[in-house]
Amino acid sequence: MCIFFKSMSYSSLKQPHKKRRYLIRLKNSVMRHYSIVILFCWSFTVCAQKDIKPSDEFVISGQIGHELKFTIADLEKMPSKKIDDIVITNHLGEAKGTAKNLKAITLKNLLEKIEFKSESPKVLSEFFLTFIATDNYKVVYSWNEIFNTSTGDNIYLITEKDGKKLSEMTDRILVITSSDQKTGRRNIKGLAKIVVSRAQ
Secondary structure (H helix, E strand, O other): OOOOOOOOOHHHOOOHHHHHHHHHHHHHHHHHHHHHHHHHHHHHHHHHHHOOOOOOEEEEEEOEOOOEEEEHHHHHHOOOEEEOOEEEEOOOOOEEEEEOOEEEEEHHHHHOOOOEOOOOHHHHHHEEEEEEEOOOOEEEEEHHHHHOOHHHHHEEEEEEEOOEEHHHOOOOOEEEEOOOOOHHHHOEOOEEEEEEEEOO
């Protein structure tokens, strides 16, 4: 970004008070243009985070025996249950909304179909699952967190929200961990894939 003052140039200023006035004007102009650029970039980022492309299927791949794919049709055939409303909070714990009238699949029941590439049950503690949304937002769960703690019983794939079925939800495929203290941190909209990895 280049900024010029046509009325005068720094080299042409001989009096100290004129030089100071010129430098102040130059600084203010630079800061004004810089602020505009920062505001534009910030606004674009915020808008991009809100505009989540819904997904109609997700794939599980990585360190497993064979790849699995689940479509909306597959998920709608699976048993779901009513769950309590979930308040969505941000990283500060501030309420940003409430997911109401929910039906869901306990995701652990679906993930039990995975055949992990493990030579013994002992090494399952080395595995972790990365949930990736359509906007590339990522959330990581360890194998133990899902299958060996109460958290796994509270990770839900939402099949109905606010009277809308899964195929009608604009934030599908939606995964929420209801037991999190700050639920927005792992509120995954537009789930596209789950990648299974093993710690090295």
